[in-house]
Amino acid sequence: MGIVSDIERQLGRLRAREAQDGMPELRTSTMTHLVWCPPEWRAKARATLAGLLERHPARTIFLIPDPAGEPGIRARVELKDFELQGLSREVLSEVIELRLGGSATSHPASVVLPLLVSDLPVFCRWRGEPGWTSPELAEIAGVTDRLVVDSSEWRDPGSGYGRLVELFGRVAVSDIAFSRTLPWRRRLAELWPRIGSIERLRVEGPRADAELIAGWLRSRLKREVALTRRNAAAVTAIWVDGETVRSPGDGLSASELLSGELDQFGRDPVYEAAVRAALPTAG
Amino acid sequence: MSAKETANPLLEGLQLRRRPEACAVVIFGASGDLTKRKLIPALYALAYRKLLPERFAIVGVARSEQSSAQFAAAMKKAVREHARDPFRQDVWDTLAAGMRYVGTSFDDAEGEDRVGEALEEIDAQRGTGGNRLYYLAVPPQAFTAAVAEIGERRAREGWVRLIVEKPFGHDLASALELNELLHRWFREDEIFRIDHYLGKETVQNMLALRFANGIFEPIWNRQFIDHVQITVAESMGIEGRAGFYESAGAIRDIFQNHLLQLLALTAMEPPIDFTADSVRNEKVKVLKSMHTPGPKSVVRGQYGAGFVEGIEVPAYREEKDVDPGSLTETYIAAKLYVDNWRWADTPFYVRAGKRLARRETTIAIQFQRAPHPPFEAIAGDGLRPNVLLIHVQPDEGVSLAIGAKVPGAGMTIRTVHMDFLYGGAFRTGLPEAYERLILDAMLGDATLFTREDEVEEQWKLVDAINGAWQRDRPSFPNYASGTWGPGAADELIHRDNRSWRRH
Numbered sequence: 001m002g003i004v005s006d007i008e009r010q011l012g013r014l015r016a017r018e019a020q021d022g023m024p025e026l027r028t029s030t031m032t033h034l035v036w037c038p039p040e041w042r043a044k045a046r047a048t049l050a051g052l053l054e055r056h057p058a059r060t061i062f063l064i065p066d067p068a069g070e071p072g073i074r075a076r077v078e079l080k081d082f083e084l085q086g087l088s089r090e091v092l093s094e095v096i097e098l099r100l101g102g103s104a105t106s107h108p109a110s111v112v113l114p115l116l117v118s119d120l121p122v123f124c125r126w127r128g129e130p131g132w133t134s135p136e137l138a139e140i141a142g143v144t145d146r147l148v149v150d151s152s153e154w155r156d157p158g159s160g161y162g163r164l165v166e167l168f169g170r171v172a173v174s175d176i177a178f179s180r181t182l183p184w185r186r187r188l189a190e191l192w193p194r195i196g197s198i199e200r201l202r203v204e205g206p207r208a209d210a211e212l213i214a215g216w217l218r219s220r221l222k223r224e225v226a227l228t229r230r231n232a233a234a235v236t237a238i239w240v241d242g243e244t245v246r247s248p249g250d251g252l253s254a255s256e257l258l259s260g261e262l263d264q265f266g267r268d269p270v271y272e273a274a275v276r277a278a279l280p281t282a283g
Numbered sequence: 284m285s286a287k288e289t290a291n292p293l294l295e296g297l298q299l300r301r302r303p304e305a306c307a308v309v310i311f312g313a314s315g316d317l318t319k320r321k322l323i324p325a326l327y328a329l330a331y332r333k334l335l336p337e338r339f340a341i342v343g344v345a346r347s348e349q350s351s352a353q354f355a356a357a358m359k360k361a362v363r364e365h366a367r368d369p370f371r372q373d374v375w376d377t378l379a380a381g382m383r384y385v386g387t388s389f390d391d392a393e394g395e396d397r398v399g400e401a402l403e404e405i406d407a408q409r410g411t412g413g414n415r416l417y418y419l420a421v422p423p424q425a426f427t428a429a430v431a432e433i434g435e436r437r438a439r440e441g442w443v444r445l446i447v448e449k450p451f452g453h454d455l456a457s458a459l460e461l462n463e464l465l466h467r468w469f470r471e472d473e474i475f476r477i478d479h480y481l482g483k484e485t486v487q488n489m490l491a492l493r494f495a496n497g498i499f500e501p502i503w504n505r506q507f508i509d510h511v512q513i514t515v516a517e518s519m520g521i522e523g524r525a526g527f528y529e530s531a532g533a534i535r536d537i538f539q540n541h542l543l544q545l546l547a548l549t550a551m552e553p554p555i556d557f558t559a560d561s562v563r564n565e566k567v568k569v570l571k572s573m574h575t576p577g578p579k580s581v582v583r584g585q586y587g588a589g590f591v592e593g594i595e596v597p598a599y600r601e602e603k604d605v606d607p608g609s610l611t612e613t614y615i616a617a618k619l620y621v622d623n624w625r626w627a628d629t630p631f632y633v634r635a636g637k638r639l640a641r642r643e644t645t646i647a648i649q650f651q652r653a654p655h656p657p658f659e660a661i662a663g664d665g666l667r668p669n670v671l672l673i674h675v676q677p678d679e680g681v682s683l684a685i686g687a688k689v690p691g692a693g694m695t696i697r698t699v700h701m702d703f704l705y706g707g708a709f710r711t712g713l714p715e716a717y718e719r720l721i722l723d724a725m726l727g728d729a730t731l732f733t734r735e736d737e738v739e740e741q742w743k744l745v746d747a748i749n750g751a752w753q754r755d756r757p758s759f760p761n762y763a764s765g766t767w768g769p770g771a772a773d774e775l776i777h778r779d780n781r782s783w784r785r786h
Contacts, residue, residue: 182297185293185297186297188293189291189293189294189297192290192291192293192294193290193291195293216293217293220292220293220295221292221293222292268296269296270295270296271296
């Protein structure tokens with residue numbers, strides 16, 4: 001029996017078991033949600049999923065690459081049920097975890113394609129830095145409508161952006177690091193028209209976030225903006241030409257940020273321009 | 284969007300939520316139930332989602348005397364009891380910081396001066412720039428005085444908008460008078476006649492369903508639709524509102540506004556865009572196309588005693604402050620026609636009532652039967668027509684009844700439902716209608732509010748029905764609480780060889 005049939009059989013069995021609890025189930029999906037998730041990211045990815053499925057019922061497929069492991073694919077299937085408040089019904093979301101061993105790591109599309117929910121968008125959250133020339137990235141980009149990365153997870157965002165722009169023509173890309181800066185960008189937008197003549201930007205925060213804010217300002221304002229940065233786990237302060245920008249307050253959780261990305265369809269020209277302007281050559 | 288914002292290149296792609304300009308919301312009737320149960324919780328929900336402007340204030344105006352601190356404490360309690368979001372002190376603090384209360388009767392010039400002074404003070408302290416959104420949650424008898432006071436004192440700077448609660452008049456003549464009164468001080472685009480049904484997500488989803496899906500609109504007409512049923516059923520009684528209900532009845536309370544608006548949204552032509560005038564132009568065309576139903580096409584009823592969800596409840600005439608010989612209807616059913624190219628000869632059966640078997644608002648589109656079903660002789664429970672059912676409340680969503688083969692030998696067909704439940708697909712929690720509508724009014728977007736000509740058309744129909752009712756004396760009560768209404772309503776639809784939807 002093939003792996004896909006095995007997964008379908010496991011899902012059928014689980015649904016039948018769920019049906020015995022007497023509560024009518026709805027199998028509602030709004031998308032297929034792929035998660036490319038090297039083992040070291042698994043715990044974080046599962047935690048994010050916990051806060052996400054309630055808002056975005058989906059078939060979630062974790063792809064856990066293990067190139068050094070035993071060749072082949074091992075699948076684990078589970079159903080997450082969420083009771084609908086006041087309706088005596090529950091929504092079932094399917095979570096499929098696929099461990100891709102050996103050469104299977106490089107060819108995920110053959111197992112992903114038959115598991116996609118027909119006619120619904122496919123989002124892939126790529127954990128960590130993609131292998132830019134890897135066949136797995138090429139294959140996933142080929143079956144995905146939107147690739148969601150977080151460039152703050154990359155060792156060197158600056159050089160990563162150079163590779164990321166090559167993907168823009170093939171798949172819509174969004175970046176949690178850029179989304180995370182949204183409240184700050186709104187604050188900066190409020191400084192218009194004064195900010196139109198900005199020369200220096202200082203950011204206290206992660207490198208990716210800082211680079212993207214600077215790239216965004218350069219691309220939107222069509223002018224050079226010099227960036228200096230002090231490291232911090234999140235953006236905690238910004239200065240424009242030495243003047244402090246008022247903090248926008250608390251940011252969003254990881255689940256909320258990913259949830260926001262999953263509501264976006266199509267390419268994001270503002271983000272793409274910010275990435276291009278964040279490239280070291282552009283700076 | 285101002286010229287300054289248009290020129291701001293940083294705004295593109297910022298997913299800017301629709302955030303209104305700085306303003307003060309002034310609630311007339313602030314000590315009432317609506318304020319506690321709906322308005323303040325809605326404002327809290329907007330604050331919770333950071334949808335209110337940063338420079339914002341709430342001024343409560345009502346007859347009862349209390350301090351601003353007492354008013355704020357009462358509103359805090361209301362938020363804890365009625366808000367859909369958990370209580371957060373920081374969110375509350377942002378609301379409470381700009382909260383004031385002025386005790387005055389609405390026709391007291393000196394009291395109204397104090398409202399004006401409070402607003403000027405707020406403009407100075409909170410930077411609300413003279414922008415005012417007045418919410419008139421006042422009884423009809425106080426309406427004229429409140430409008431006049433607001434109109435005479437409208438600020439010279441900033442915008443003024445007025446949200447007007449129902450009932451908007453009690454017949455066409457009074458509605459025309461109210462429109463004239465309002466227009467003495469306010470332009471039509473400053474007047475927001477609220478029908479909270481239009482703020483419901485599922486009602487707006489009707490537009491999405493029809494105009495965002497290519498499969499429905501081609502069959503949304505007399506050729507494919509046999510008839511439409513619209514039900515606005517309540518299981519509760521009049522809940523102590525005898526004063527209002529005795530003079531309104533089901534026809535003014537539900538039929539004149541909610542029911543006819545649901546019908547207009549169901550029957551309207553596609554608007555060219557989703558701007559206020561485009562949508563309302565199409566709705567008003569439907570209302571103008573409706574011809575007056577004959578006496579046999581309208582049924583009225585009044586509930587007697589009975590059991591609702593296992594609890595014994597009194598008859599309408601036994602409710603507190605209701606005339607023991609009252610002829611007020613608590614139920615109305617009607618067969619209506621929209622006389623236009625799309626809907627000619629397609630009946631719209633509508634019904635609304637109190638103390639019915641359960642609370643339910645639905646729009647059921649019943650399609651024509653399959654023209655030549657080859658399975659008829661062997662069908663299980665009879666071949667039923669397809670029904671597209673829009674659940675407005677509760678269980679918000681859409682379901683489609685289709686015939687499917689029962690597994691096994693033979694060709695037995697059974698009706699099954701394909702469900703789309705809002706709560707199942709979009710688990711963000713549906714916003715309360717008032718949140719959407721108050722926010723829209725702050726933004727000046729009147730799409731989901733009723734325009735003067737819509738109100739007038741609605742009253743014309745109601746007046747025609749009421750006129751016929753004046754000529755006879757109904758035998759009330761004529762349905763038991765906890766049932767689906769009077770037998771005459773069943774006869775109304777059975778005469779056409781149809782029946783009300785099974786529940």
